[in-house]
Amino acid sequence: MIIAPATEEDWEAFGRIRLASLREPGSPQAASLGREEGFREPHWRMRLRGGMYLLAWEYEGAPQAIGVVGLMQEPGAPTDERLVFSLYVRQAHRRQGIGKALVRAAAHWAGVDDARALSAWITEDDEAAIAVFRSCGFATTGERVKMPRSPGRIEARWTLALANDQVVTPRRGD
Numbered sequence: 001m002i003i004a005p006a007t008e009e010d011w012e013a014f015g016r017i018r019l020a021s022l023r024e025p026g027s028p029q030a031a032s033l034g035r036e037e038g039f040r041e042p043h044w045r046m047r048l049r050g051g052m053y054l055l056a057w058e059y060e061g062a063p064q065a066i067g068v069v070g071l072m073q074e075p076g077a078p079t080d081e082r083l084v085f086s087l088y089v090r091q092a093h094r095r096q097g098i099g100k101a102l103v104r105a106a107a108h109w110a111g112v113d114d115a116r117a118l119s120a121w122i123t124e125d126d127e128a129a130i131a132v133f134r135s136c137g138f139a140t141t142g143e144r145v146k147m148p149r150s151p152g153r154i155e156a157r158w159t160l161a162l163a164n165d166q167v168v169t170p171r172r173g174d
Contacts, residue, residue, distance in 0.1 A: 001058055001059075001066070001098065002057045002059070003054050003056045003067075003102060004131060005052060005053070005054055005055075006048055006068075006148065008049065009030060010048070010065070011043075011044035011115055011154075012044070013063075014044055014048060014053065014055065014068070015039060017065045017066075017068050017090070018034060018036065018047075019061065020090075021068070021086070022036060024088070024091075029149075032050075044146070051071065052070070052071040052072065052109060053069070053070050053071075053086075054071070056068070056101065062087075066081055066089065066090045066092075066098065067088060067089040067093065067098045067099065068087075068088050069086060069087045069088075069102040069110055070086035070087075071083070071084060071109060072085055073108060074119070077119070080114060080116040080118070081118070081122075082113060082118050082119065083118075083119050084119070085120075087099060087103065087109040089102070090125060091142050099132040100132050100135055102138060103133060104136060107133050107136070107160060107162060108119065110162060111162050114163060116162050117161055118134055118138075118159065118160045119157055119158065119160070120138065120146070120158050120159075121157055122155060123153050123154065123155050124153075124154045124156055126157070130158075131157050136160065138158040138159060138160045139158065140156050140157070141156075141158065142157075143156065144156050
């Protein structure tokens, strides 16, 4: 498995994995499925330009995206904080450490982008996601909000302080 930033050239693989995540039972963003099923190449390319996505690739046979994590500067958040706004691993590839590897890769890239903290909003009933983020060193802040499209569900904010040794400053020429 290799984790790499998605480029616009990855639009097809990104679109497939995004739709798979929306079809997942209990997906907090399932309401977007009908709209996003109609997306074509320009939509997926635009989505990839609007945030940073890291894809986990499997290379047994034809390359296949098996996981994705999204990373962005959250509006209104401190400029040195990044938000993990999406994490998904295909069901057949779960419990293999891929989610953890994606979150760690997001922490790395947040550091490359001069962030000193990483945060995520996680639904309180998503035990698997909580376990992944906790295993990566995240802790809950106590902040809780009702999900806009699912008011019966609650999201909690989790954060991770990025240590100086996690923050990578690329050298000239890299």
